[in-house]
Amino acid sequence: MTSTSADRVPNPDGSNIAGPDTDLDAVDGVPRSRIVVASMVGTSIEFFDFYIYATAAVLVFPRLFFPAGNDTTALLASFATFGLAFVARPIGSVLFGHFGDRIGRKATLVGSLLTMGVATFLIGLLPTYDSVGIIAPMLLALMRFTQGVGLGGEWSGAALLATETAKEGKRAWAAMWPQLGAPIGFLMANGIFLILTLSLDYDSKTSGADHAFLTWGWRVPFLLSAIMVIIGLYVRLKLEETPVFKRAVANGQRVKTPVAEVFKTSWRPLILGTFVMLATYTLFYVMTTWVVSYGTGKVVDHSGVAVTIAYTDFLGLQLISVLFFAAFVPVSGWLADRFGRRITLIVITTAIILFGLSFKWFAAPESATESRMLLFMCVGLALMGLTFGPMSAVLPELFPTNVRYTGSGISYNTASILGAAVAPFIATWLVNSYGVAWVGVYLAVAAALTLFALVVMKETRGRDLDTVS
Template sequence: MIQSAVRNIDHPDQPPVPRSRIVIASMVGTSIEFFDFYIYATAAVLVFPKLFFPSGDDTAALLSSFATFGLAFVARPIGSVLFGHFGDRIGRKATLVGSLLTMGIATFIIGLLPTFDQVGYLAPALLALMRFCQGLGLGGEWSGAALLATETAEKGKRAWAAMWPQLGAPIGFFFANGLFLLLIYTLDFDAKTSPADHAFLTWGWRIPFLASAIIVIVGLYVRLKLTETPVFAKAVQEGKKVKAPLAEVVRSSWRQLIAGTFIMVATYTLFYIVTTWIVSYGTGKVSDASGEKLSFSYSDFLELQILAVLFFAVFVMVSGRMADRFGRRAFLLVVTALIIVFGLCFKWILDPSTMNNGVMLLFLILGMTLMGLTFGPMSAILPELFPTNVRYTGSGISYNVSSIIGAAVAPFIATWIVADFGVGWVGVYLAVAACTTFTALLSVRETKTVDLTQI
């Protein structure tokens, strides 16, 4: 059950903040994050190469589009340092508002950008700038949402409270893919045969970017009504803030930074393999080393992913209960071991000669189930590794540096591996990434009973 309210120890005379408000405020950021990721990833393949870059060389345009997509991964660690500084200096509430506005405004503006035919090279330049701004906002968003959840949690139920921002991931995934699928069907768009002046390419693709403003407005309304978390308020009262959180976290918590980064690597690698790389493999854009390739249509594949993401959502919630009952470390060790086993089964599950809709759906469900189990406790264990006065900065850096190691390179490495060595070795790559996470988990103590007010 959701707690009814959280009292503000800074102003005990004020009415307590409803738990539902905290849940929505922490969940809305990750919902926007993953909604943004998927609408941008889809547009980077279907739209941006045709509209924002010079025509004539389709491969160069696609690579240029992917380059703007990758800018967010460069910006995210910068955003984690920037927003982490203010989050540890002035508070969680104000910083969460700032990160949400940075991310939301940039996403909305992308939906209004002029194309290459209208303004020339200014178009890709503006696209790259807005993508960088998205990355900055995203870099500060997750850790703030995680801290809002954990630092207001009821004793013994911190992983369950921390589960709510993680639940935003499948929500954003579902609505992004669902909206694009609806547009593709409604406007009768086919990426291979539709002309350049098709309604989807003219204006339809802009709808998801503009629609993100609705989520931002709701999130902003809720966040402006929050008070500061009791844990941070207590640190302020006791004079335990630091002037330079980045320097302090590197000096005093460098081991936790390294451990936290690699604890997250398996999660990121798994997610980008079962959501991004698998699309190119499943729709037949990339051949296996044997020369065989799959031939799902893009719309059919989206339907399978939408079904599988429901398992992602359910098992995020399951993971919150399990991590509170058995501990974060013990639970994640078991899940990470299962990810290793899953990776070693790629050769048989994804064999092109036996592939059909049912087998692909099974693969996606297994991947999304494991994703929910490993992703759910991350917003508990990463903040719990760090003391209050550097928690925003430390957890944010770990989360976002891991995105470069585990996420940014995963689709490219997997694409190269499947073309040269076969699909089974993609699973080996995932298993190796999971082994680094397993080792990192062994290097830390259980954080279930950690006192978050401890400096």
Template sequence: MSADTGDGDLVGGVPRRRILIASMVGTTIEFYDFYIYATAAVSVFPSLFFPKGNSTTALLASLATFGLAFVARPVGSVLFGYFGDRIGRKATLVGSLLMMGIATFAIGLLPTYHQVGLLAPALLAVLRFTQGLALGGEWSGAALLATETAQPGKRAWAAMWPQMGAPLGFLLANGVFLLLILSLGHSAASPDLSGAFLTWGWRIPFLLSAVMVVIGLYVRLRITETPVFARAVERGEKVKWPLAEVFRSSWRQLIIGTFVMLATYTLFYVVTTWVLSYGTGKRPPSGYGLGFNYIDFLQWQLIAVLFFAAMLPVSGALADRFGRRATLLVVTAGIVVYGVLFSPLLAAAAHSPYMMLVFLIIGMTLMGLTFAPMSAVLPELFPTNVRYTGSGIAYNAASILGAAVAPFLATWLATRYGVGWVGIYLAAAALLTFVALLVMRETKNASLDSVPAPVLG
């Protein structure tokens, strides 16, 4: 059944293009807020919020608070999933955007460890947890907004648009930091605590979130509720407790969906957050990194993320043509190979900036190919009355297994056993995803207006 309730390119009287833009703008803002923390967790917070001990200990402490958000994300998916499956997609998305904006703006106002002691990292942890709650409710709502209003046969293409928010948010976050570092003369190799960047400049990206949230709210308040949800309400399919229902009737989908998403998360946070600390860290014997200039490395990451963005429409089109399962099996096999080749690739990168860029581009290309179909696959696994909750829990449970521990574990593995073990860790996560895809039923032709067929193939 078509998602349309009007004619042509209208859904409930609203142009489909406006709906897709609303889904993309919202996720761009949410991911921007999320990524500026990831960048600051490497370049700012170890010096200002965790100054005691050696630099590696401070970095690990900072990355631990970075991981707090991923613990919060499943909680956010339950909280916002309740309202999304009970009240509707639109209102819930507005709430998640507001929560993220307020938390991110507040981080920009925090006092540092040198000013208030242990209260500073405690407040930072609370606000990072709040960011996780917000993003836990954002992704599934944006994915449903796109999929439940898509044209027949083009659901993966429509679902690709909210996924575009990830690379766009990353570009904005790292771009703003790069401009500040260049203009304020900050050096990551020898940070000056009294310099302009660490005194006040780092706060600007967080405070800018307020402006972006206003733009996002304007866009989202001009859309309508999805017709798929409206029809489910008319049929009396709403349940009182979506969480209990999803565990009762869709627990297999939760397990499959979580492991389908595992490799995607692990890949992204290894090739962004961890590799930033490794690539810019001091060379042996005083450190374990490659010693690249921080500004150069940020620029390489921005170039690589363009390949991430470029692959999203490619993968969305492939998933509509050949199916979600077949497309993701091929890409996941590629991630396994990439992980196995970590050691020689990074050994070559140690002597050549060009090879470092090649390493990043390969990772981000694979990321774009695996990420796009996810916002179609996960919603397609669940019936309408628990789709917000179910897809959100699967997506965010994978964030704990694949993202919360990834930078921390990768740092530990690299310092203890060498970077080759980081690749083995990534390959192992991809193998688990490959198995989940093998047992998953193809969802390309599943109707979002009905309870999906059994999830197992």
């Protein structure tokens, strides 16, 4: 919980450095509205960068960055480069977590944003396989890895910025703002791709390799990220350090090697946090990345005649469904503050298990229609909003101040390897080998592991964020 004015730590000159402002709408002179924007705009940009890659991994990269041959093999290879970022994310959480716990949240957030932004911009300049051969996918993999390092440090910093400046009793509500960056980034990324494909009249099934979209159009979202990064940097450079971190510094509570300290003193929260996040990651990347390749290649109409949903039509359905994701993130923040993190997430995770077991009804080729696919994605992403929203409060609350950036980042990003990196690959293999129902079973198993972690976890709503290991 936040400290009272009596808890302020004095500077040698007698001034207070870390207590909350007398103005309830400001923290150390920084308006709360600016903190909200800074936490949300950064994650919006980071997720925009991440999702344009996810979209291109289905739509563009299999055709341009890998040798011609079997389409499924090229798609799986593209998903493999997509998964590289998730391998890199724990590295980013350790790297940026070290500086976030040693130097501060603000400077580290700036560094993570720059790392992600530069890598994304450079992807827009890469040569293709036809130009440089095997070097093309190697460069793509390198940039994707760098993207992952940047995002590995971004999320935990934004979450701490929100939670460590929150009003008492409102941490989950404050923490849900950076979570809104995910659907906002998704809407921007896929909205730009939709505009490009429509304006350039691109059809993923019939357009040739010399089409304008494949020669230059796909590069536009990656290059536009530079403008967004500049905006994000401007907002973040106007922030102050969080009061909680200032108090830790004033009390001499920083540790020399946060990563060693977190494994020594907080290994149980590391494990719990990883599995608490597992279902969230699996659900999201099944419902946003895998579902694009499935929906544009496997769905049939009500008459039983095999058809595919055109990419532009499917993207329109996906953009509608992401609105449900955005709408339920604030709902989850309110629920987590009102009823507690643990019971809220137990109920939501149980619903995810039931949703996973319903995949055959929603999406089996013999019964699926566009309207049913839309309902399928809306339900899935509404559940995503509910499970994702409280995470930026729950994971930081599991860890003490002096290792919070490192610990929450490692848990969050290790879950990304277990839940997200392999999800599109496993789902593609399952649907081709055993049918779409088994993709749902895969999701249900991941959610069952999360449910067990939540049952074991203690409630964190009332935890004092000023505690140290």
